[in-house]
Structures are given as C-alpha cells and as structure tokens.
Amino acid sequence: MNLPCVPLFLWLLMREEGILTLHLIDDNDNNCCSVNTGSRHGSIGNRKRERQGRTPVAWLPTEPAGREHPRHNISKRSIMNKAVLLFCLLQVLLSAADDHYCQSTLPVFTPTPGYRLEFVQTVTRHGARTPIYLVPPVEQPLVEWNCKLHELVKPSQQDHSVRYDTTKRLFRKVYRDGVETLKGNCNFGQLTDVGYSQHLELGQALRKVYADGFNLFGPQPKLSQIRVRSTDVYRTLQSAQAGLTGMFPEHTSIRGVETLLVETTDNSLEDMTPNSAVCPPLQTEMNRLHASKEWTDQQEKTRNLTETLQKAFGVSTLPPWDGLYDIYQLRRCANLPVPKEITEDLFQQIRLAAEWEVNVTAYDPAVGRYGMGTFLNLIKENIQNYVKNGTSEVKYLLYSGHDSTVAPLLGLLNIYDGLWPPFRAYVNFELYSRDGEHFVQVKYNGKEMKLPACEKVMCPVKTVLAFFQERVVTPQQCGRVQPAVYARRA
Numbered sequence: 272m273n274l275p276c277v278p279l280f281l282w283l284l285m286r287e288e289g290i291l292t293l294h295l296i297d298d299n300d301n302n303c304c305s306v307n308t309g310s311r312h313g314s315i316g317n318r319k320r321e322r323q324g325r326t327p328v329a330w331l332p333t334e335p336a337g338r339e340h341p342r343h344n345i346s347k348r349s350i351m352n353k354a355v356l357l358f359c360l361l362q363v364l365l366s367a368a369d370d371h372y373c374q375s376t377l378p379v380f381t382p383t384p385g386y387r388l389e390f391v392q393t394v395t396r397h398g399a400r401t402p403i404y405l406v407p408p409v410e411q412p413l414v415e416w417n418c419k420l421h422e423l424v425k426p427s428q429q430d431h432s433v434r435y436d437t438t439k440r441l442f443r444k445v446y447r448d449g450v451e452t453l454k455g456n457c458n459f460g461q462l463t464d465v466g467y468s469q470h471l472e473l474g475q476a477l478r479k480v481y482a483d484g485f486n487l488f489g490p491q492p493k494l495s496q497i498r499v500r501s502t503d504v505y506r507t508l509q510s511a512q513a514g515l516t517g518m519f520p521e522h523t524s525i526r527g528v529e530t531l532l533v534e535t536t537d538n539s540l541e542d543m544t545p546n547s548a549v550c551p552p553l554q555t556e557m558n559r560l561h562a563s564k565e566w567t568d569q570q571e572k573t574r575n576l577t578e579t580l581q582k583a584f585g586v587s588t589l590p591p592w593d594g595l596y597d598i599y600q601l602r603r604c605a606n607l608p609v610p611k612e613i614t615e616d617l618f619q620q621i622r623l624a625a626e627w628e629v630n631v632t633a634y635d636p637a638v639g640r641y642g643m644g645t646f647l648n649l650i651k652e653n654i655q656n657y658v659k660n661g662t663s664e665v666k667y668l669l670y671s672g673h674d675s676t677v678a679p680l681l682g683l684l685n686i687y688d689g690l691w692p693p694f695r696a697y698v699n700f701e702l703y704s705r706d707g708e709h710f711v712q713v714k715y716n717g718k719e720m721k722l723p724a725c726e727k728v729m730c731p732v733k734t735v736l737a738f739f740q741e742r743v744v745t746p747q748q749c750g751r752v753q754p755a756v757y758a759r760r761a
C-alpha cells in the first residue's frame with residue numbers, strides 16, 4: 272500500500288541532489304519509510320530530548336549536524352517535485368491512519384475541576400511485537416523480521432540495591448540466525464523496538480498526566496508508591512519495564528541502582544487473560560457460545576471468504592481469523608509486504624471476521640464473567656480498600672497484559688468498541704475524591720468512557736462498585752481450582 276511511495280521518494284530525492292532533509296513526526300510507526308528508533312531507549316536519562324513523547328526523526332539522508340540547509344533555487348520542477356512529495360506523504364499518513372491497530376493514542380491531562388485524583392489502576396496491552404502465528408503456505412512471501420531490542424540480564428544472589436554488578440557484565444540471549452521459525456533474528460511474539468518505544472512514550476505521557484498534572488505522587492515520586500504486575504511473557508514484562516522507565520526515569524535510590532519488583536504468575540494460574548484452569552466453568556460457556564446459532568451463522572457468512580482464501584493459497588485449512596488477521600495486520604504495521612493475494616478488500620474482510628469473534632466473545636456475559644471476573648474483582652477490591660482506609664501508600668498499579676486482557680475486560684464492562692485493541696492499548700481506572708466522596712472514571716486509550724450504570728463519566732464509587740460486583744466471580748463460583756498440568760499460552 273505504501274510501497275509506491277518509496278521509489279518515488281528516492282527518485283525525487285536524487286532529483287533534489289540528495290540534500291533535501293525532511294522532518295516527520297514519528298507518531299505512528301507504520302509510515303512509509305521505516306524509521307530507526309533504536310537509540311531512544313538508550314537515552315532514558317536524557318529526558319530533555321523527549322519532547323511531548325513525540326520525537327521528530329530525520330528522513331534519510333540526514334544532514335551533518337550544524338550545517339544549514341542549502342537554499343534551493345526555486346524552479347517549476349522543484350515545486351512540482353515537492354508537490355508530488357507532499358502528496359505522497361499525505362497518502363502515507365492517511366493510509367497509516369486506517370490502521371488504528373498499530374498504536375494507541377497517548378493520554379492527555381484533562382482534569383475535572385473540583386475533583387482530586389487519588390489512586391489509579393492501569394491495564395495495558397504490550398507494544399508492537401512479531402507475529403505469534405505462522406502458516407507457511409499462507410505466509411508467502413516469507414518476510415524477514417529484524418529485532419533490535421535487547422534483553423540484558425544478570426542473575427543475582429542478592430538485591431542489586433545492596434551491591435551492584437562488580438563484574439560489570441550483563442548477558443544477552445541471541446536467537447541463532449537462520450534457525451528461527453520466523454525468518455530473521457526474532458522469536459515468536461517478541462516485543463520489537465517500536466513496541467518498546469511505544470510503552471516508553473506511554474509512560475512519559477502518563478507521568479505528565481498523573482505526576483505533573485494531577486500531582487498523584489506528591490512532590491517526589493517514589494517507587495514504593497507503585498505496584499506492577501505482568502503476565503509471565505517477555506513482551507509484557509518488557510512493556511511494563513519500558514512504561515515505568517518512561518514514567519519514573521529518575522533513580523530514587525541513593526546507591527545508584529534500585530530494584531523494582533514486577534509480580535508475575537505461572538501461566539496456568541494467570542487470570543489477566545481468560546483461563547479455564549483458573550475458572551473451569553469458562554470452558555463450558557465457550558463451548559456453548561461456539562455451538563450457538565449466532566456463532567454458526569457467522570461461519571456460514573464467512574464461508575465465501577474462507578473458500579476464496581483457500582483457493583488463493585491452494586490450501587485446505589486456514590489459521591483462525593484472529594491468526595490470519597494477526598499475520599497481515601502486523602506486517603502492515605511494520606511496513607512489510609503482504610502477499611498479493613491479500614487485497615485491501617480481503618484484508619478488511621479478514622479483520623471484520625476476526626473482530627466479530629472477539630466482540631461476540633467479549634460481550635457474552637457468562638464467558639466474560641468466568642473469563643475476567645476474578646481479575647475485575649481485584650480491581651474492585653483495590654478501589655474498595657483504598658476508599659475504606661481513606662488513603663494508601665500505593666497510588667498507582669500497573670497490570671501489563673494482552674489484547675486478550677483488554678478486550679474481554681472492556682466487554683465485561685459493556686464499553687468495548689469492537690475494534691481490536693491496538694498495540695499499547697490501555698485502560699485506566701481512576702479514583703477521585705470531592706468533599707469526602709469518592710468517584711471513579713474509566714478511560715480507554717485516553718478516552719473517557721461512561722459505564723452503563725453511570726449517569727456521567729465521573730461516577731460515584733458506590734455505583735461503580737455495585738456495577739463491578741454484578742460481574743465478578745468468586746473462587747467458589749469458579750469451583751475447585753486445579754492448576755493445569757500444561758502451561759497455557761497467553
């Protein structure tokens with residue numbers, strides 16, 4: 272889709288004698304020419320360079336620093352070139368805007384006069400990643416994934432804040448070149464460089480909103496004021512770390528290095544995504560949904576699409592819709608080629624088929640309750656406890672999860688928009704006070720959401736807790752919980 276732009280752009284650059292420099296706001300990661308954001312997470316200490324979470328990046332070729340742009344003689348040709356270039360850019364920006372999936376919008380500070388923010392819980396989806404599905408005949412041409420994000424680790428027998436790294440050595444796991452299922456040097460579902468930057472930017476934006484705007488943490492934010500939980504998956508752990516690095520860039524420990532706990536759970540007992548090992552009735556309800564008329568009618572409706580795709584690829588089976596959608600949507604976001612068989616029209620049909628299934632599942636009350644009810648109960652109890660005690664040292668809780676966290680949670684609350692939760696999707700549960708009364712506001716990707724039980728987005732805490740209470744499950748309602756023998760893939 273964006274590809275015609277590239278040769279045109281290069282040709283025009285050559286016509287302009289290679290000295291034209293364009294600055295583009297890199298607010299969306301699926302622009303025409305892939306942009307190297309690799310150095311950004313290396314410069315965490317340098318916050319002054321990070322303006323509003325948006326970093327202007329130079330489009331190649333860049334100029335040596337300190338040199339003034341040479342003035343071009345204005346000729347008709349030059350004007351024409353620039354017009355075409357602008358048109359091309361516009362096309363790219365417009366087409367990027369189509370794919371809401373690639374990146375959520377950042378939050379902005381929108382206080383409600385008279386209300387004081389006291390306590391926040393944020394539930395996120397990780398940033399951009401490599402695919403988690405691969406079906407070779409459908410994957411052609413094989414695209415190469417290039418991962419630049421590193422994980423530098425060091426096992427330690429003591430807390431780093433006591434004595435840090437006298438060996439000055441960290442370890443990096445590298446995926447052996449050419450022995451990966453995905454072509455390139457990436458693992459399945461690995462957080463990409465772009466994905467890391469997305470959460471770093473979200474953290475910076477949340478700091479502006481909660482620390483600078485609402486003064487949630489007081490004059491000196493401390494790590495003891497936050498708690499972090501993540502599924503035990505690299506991409507969610509890393510996304511949480513990126514977000515917190517953006518949100519709390521300063522060291523608060525006098526010893527120079529501090530340790531922040533990121534709480535996690537075995538996959539088999541994780542309830543941040545629907546898990547029938549945690550709540551067994553979920554499986555029964557899923558089976559019921561999949562046997563329902565609504566579901567089988569939809570299979571009929573997508574039969575033509577299935578057959579069209581099977582014919583196009585010469586295969587008899589296809590990945591599920593969410594898998595096919597994942598494969599091609601991720602390529603679009605990463606500006607990697609999509610097979611010619613996947614026309615824009617077919618891609619949109621695949622997207623709708625995938626989103627239909629997610630939406631219907633998310634809005635099924637029983638599936639939602641048994642799937643996300645224990646997690647919602649935790650959110651509810653945290654609010655309840657805060658209100659009961661009147662305050663808490665912990666002001667901010669971060670839960671780093673998946674699309675399969677965000678969509679069913681929003682569905683359970685009746686506020687899901689039916690679109691696939693984008694990379695870096697986030698839901699904020701904000702607790703406010705006013706004249707001794709407490710209120711809750713829910714926001715999805717920065718947008719204020721009105722819960723069905725509420726008259727306004729700023730809703731009395733009693734109303735919200737009662738609304739949550741109708742949707743939570745207790746361990747008793749889930750029955751006897753037996754940890755699954757196998758690990759469930761989140």
Ligand SMILES: *[C@@H]1O[C@H](CO)[C@@H](O)[C@H](O)[C@H]1NC(C)=O
Nearest residue numbers: 341342343344345346347349
């Ligand atoms: C560009 O302008 C400069 C100075 O005005 C002039 O010397 C030069 O000949 C011009 N070049 C072209 C290609 O018009």
Ligand SMILES: *[C@@H]1O[C@H](CO)[C@@H](O)[C@H](O)[C@H]1NC(C)=O
Nearest residue numbers: 574575576578579616617620
């Ligand atoms: C089936 O899908 C193809 C491709 O989208 C379309 O051209 C064709 O008209 C459809 N056929 C029917 C019967 O809907």
Ligand SMILES: *[C@@H]1O[C@H](CO)[C@@H](O)[C@H](O)[C@H]1NC(C)=O
Nearest residue numbers: 656657660661662663664665
């Ligand atoms: C309860 O409130 C007191 C102050 O009133 C505070 O010191 C304490 O940390 C709170 N407890 C919890 C669990 O947040």
Ligand SMILES: *[C@@H]1O[C@H](CO)[C@@H](O)[C@H](O)[C@H]1NC(C)=O
Nearest residue numbers: 626627630631634688689690
């Ligand atoms: C999602 O499902 C809900 C409940 O059935 C429905 O009201 C809504 O229109 C659906 N949204 C989309 C985008 O299909």
